[in-house]
Amino acid sequence: MVLFFLAPSAVPLVLFTLVPMVGSLWVSLHEWNLIGTMRWVGLANYAALLSDGDAWRALLNTVLYIAGYLPLVYIGGLGLAVALNRVTRGRDLFRSVYFLPVITSWVVVALMWKWLLNPSEGIVNRLLALMGIEGPGWWTSEEWALPSVILASAWKDLGFVMVILLAGLQAVPRDVLEAARVDGAGAWRRFRDITFPLLTPSTFFVVVISLINGFQVFDQVYVMTGGGPAGASEVVVERVYDLTFRYGRVGDASALSWVLFLVVLIVTVVQVRLQRRWVSYD
């Protein structure tokens, strides 16, 4: 009976998750180009990562991506949620519109923004030119490639964060806020002392999910910049993909993907540990 209920999920999970997981560890201890024979190198791939400038740059770019993306979606999403929570008419309409990019695939979002941010013919630079500003080269320039990706990503996920935070806000009891107002607490104090503490579980959820997804960012980078120009926007997963399918360095790629996994794991565990200090569930 147990087998009947568990086998349909257990067999695929073993075959397509556990086996490749072990396989990935095994490959990361070898030098291999996908076609030829594997050569055992022990931990050399991991050791080589430490002095691999490209890998470090990819990690730095990934961290920079998160550092740009997370404040944008969180502060933007919070602002929208607070505003939407104060109005009644048209709330559902606004919410649906803001959520539209969330259901759109990353590839489509990346292509749309690649055209919007086209340096010479994109609407953004054309509008900037009307205001007398010369727009940057966006995804074609080394300084602006990563910000372009951040902009498109924040635009896509803003609605998601807003919906999560709005749900949290709607759980804030109105009578408590009203009582505080009667006692003479101003809008900022009510937000800081009542609303925000009650929002900490939703905030925690948004931060954990954003960090996990942020470290694994790939689709939009692949489509918008391919990691370029000259590696300026190459993130870790893009590097793993290039190492495997472009340079045939499968061992190095596997080692890098394990390092990424460990980083995500550590960051998530630290978050969960720290949550007791600032997240209140009552």
Added chain:
Amino acid sequence: MTNRLIYAGLTVVGLVMLGPFIWTFLASTTEGGVVSWPLDPSLAAYGRLLDTMPFWRILINSVMVAVVSTALQVVTSAMAAYAFARLRFQGRDAVFVVYLATLMIPMQVLVVPLFIEMKTFDLVDTYAGLIAPTIASAFGVFFLRQAARQVPRELDEAAVMDGAGHIKIFAFVVLPLMRPALATFAIFAFMASWNAFLWPLVILRSPEFMTLPLGLANLHGQFTTEWDVVMAGSVVSVLPILVVYVLAQRHVIASVARTGLK
């Protein structure tokens, strides 16, 4: 007064969210994609799109793959969820921890060895290879287990009195009561499959097996400078999911909101 200010702000943000979609549509109907006033609409890009890309085939692939993988995940996850919530067996907690552990392994770590595995099974560039990794979902098991545990046990006890076995209790008592959770999970699974990019990119080669995101990325690789065609491809790949969204949007948004409250 402040209310008016709020509405003004909300409307500006609304335009920022809608603008890119409108612009994409306008670009797709303008020769070369460079929209200028007065508008000069033409459907030429859509014609070129259909000439260069087996669009209908790719659309059908996307729908089929999303439906099949969603159905498989819902069934396999619901069954496992029932086992973890209702069956008593040795090592149940240990097995559940292994399920949870697989939840933490990202696709990015698995992609290379999974590709090699598919190569040894001779499944590269096939529907089977595309769908296989999405048969089971540890997230689904975890999510549905919560729902299964909320079904009152008295109901199964009553069914046991009537002589029902586990399969009957699962199918006729627990499953119907889990409907909202099943719908929520199905929406997530469908959107994940519809938008999936990395695995299709790695496993597929032939245009006739491709799903929309991959077909679109390939189109962009082919027509790097013809933005009207690329934008036309974007429009047609957004439309189907947009229709689903308009029909089910309340439920979609409510599902997302609920996951954050947990």
